Each structure stands twice: as C-alpha cells, then as structure tokens.
Amino acid sequence: MNRLHIVFGSLMGLALAGCGPLQAPLPARLDDGQQKAVNESWEQTLSPVDRFSKQSLLDFLLLTNTYQFGVDKLEFRSEKSFSGGVVVMEVRFDRSSPERDLFTVTVQDRPGKVLRQERYGREQIERSYSELHIEAGVIRHKRDQGIASPEELRKLEAYEARHALVNSVLPAPPEDKGKKPHDQRPKK
Incomplete structure (x- = not known):
C-alpha cells in the first residue's frame, strides 16, 4: 500500500500544478518528465x-x-438540448499527433440537420484560456496595485468585455463546497 501512496502523491503533485480535470476543452499536454512519471505510475x-x-x-x-x-x-x-435542437461538443486528443487536437461544437435542429459547426484547435483554446483566466487576472492585480500600463488596461478592458458578454447570457458555474471557484469572471 505504501507504493500506491507514492504513486498517488507523485501524480497528485502533477495534477495540482494546474492540470486538473479538463479546465479547458482539451487535456493538458505534458512535458517529457511529467509523461514519464505518468507512464511509470x-x-x-x-x-x-x-x-x-x-x-x-x-x-x-x-x-x-x-x-x-x-x-x-x-x-x-x-450533448445539451435547447429549444432549437441540440448542441454537441466533442473533444479529440491524440498525444502522438498534437496538430490533430480538436474541440468541435455542432448545433443541430431536432431532426439532426447541422445548423452551425465551429472547430477550435489547441492554439486558439490555449490562447483564449490564457487571456481570460491568466492574463486578465495578472493585469487586474497590476491595476489594483496601480502599476498596469495603458496597453495592459486596454487589454483588460477587452478581456472584461468578453467576460461581461458571457455573464450576460450564462450563469456562473456552481462552486464545489470547500474548493475555490474555477470561474475567474469579475463579479457584477
């Protein structure tokens, strides 16, 4: 049982380093050392x-x-049903083919006719995640400290406008009791 605790501990350390369960619609790509630790475990x-x-x-x-x-x-x-049909979200990840990582959102009417389909690659997903969760938070902190540049403040305004659009349509995700909320959107 002691060995199991070592395995758990090793992987928990990696997981808590920012690679929790699908924080974005593609799993994290690990560096060689992290992948080796997972494989050995x-x-x-x-x-x-x-x-x-x-x-x-x-x-x-x-x-x-x-x-x-x-x-x-x-x-x-x-899948999520709505009055006009259903939205289908699909994630495809292959560690040996990073260029094929894909998140697809397809909106279909009730009989299944595709009304809209959007495809997002890893680069776009990671850039958007970074802007909305990481960069916005860093700039917000700098703004609060009075050290944000005018360019950073313009970026923050754009990021917060994106957050506001989402907030105007969708509720914030539920918080797990005892855990920090993953939602980094500014409160109304």
Whole structure:
C-alpha cells in the first residue's frame, strides 16, 4: 500500500500544478518528465493487472485525474438540448499527433440537420484560456496595485468585455463546497 501512496502523491503533485480535470476543452499536454512519471505510475499500478481492488483502482483514477491526465488518446462527447435542437461538443486528443487536437461544437435542429459547426484547435483554446483566466487576472492585480500600463488596461478592458458578454447570457458555474471557484469572471 505504501507504493500506491507514492504513486498517488507523485501524480497528485502533477495534477495540482494546474492540470486538473479538463479546465479547458482539451487535456493538458505534458512535458517529457511529467509523461514519464505518468507512464511509470501506470506500470506500477497495473503490474500485475489485478494488483489493486476495484475500489483502489477507482480511487487511483479519481485522486490523480489519470482518466484524462497523461493519456495517449481521449475522446469526449457531450450533448445539451435547447429549444432549437441540440448542441454537441466533442473533444479529440491524440498525444502522438498534437496538430490533430480538436474541440468541435455542432448545433443541430431536432431532426439532426447541422445548423452551425465551429472547430477550435489547441492554439486558439490555449490562447483564449490564457487571456481570460491568466492574463486578465495578472493585469487586474497590476491595476489594483496601480502599476498596469495603458496597453495592459486596454487589454483588460477587452478581456472584461468578453467576460461581461458571457455573464450576460450564462450563469456562473456552481462552486464545489470547500474548493475555490474555477470561474475567474469579475463579479457584477
């Protein structure tokens, strides 16, 4: 059991370093050292394949996020009905082909006719995530300290306008009790 705690600890450290469960619509790409640690942990966990109980295997997956963290391939599909039909969101990730990482949003009418389809690659997703979550927060902090440049303040105004548009249509996601909210949108 001690070895399992070492595996959990190693992967939890990596997971808590900012690679939590799908904070953006593609899983994080790991550097070589992180990927090696994940691979070695899987080898230890599954050698032999029945080494841990059903519950321990589930605990491993939940505590380390390895159902999406450091995987070789990941496909995810979700659907949400609305009055005009359904929106289908699909994530495709292949560690060996980073150029193929894709998040697709398809809006269909009730019979299934495609009304709109948008495709987002990793670069656009990571840039947008960085702008809305990281850069906006950094500039907001600099603004509050009185050290933000005029250019940074213009960027912040644009980022906050993007947040305001989202806030005007969608509610903030529910917060987990005892955890910090992931939503970095400014409060109204």
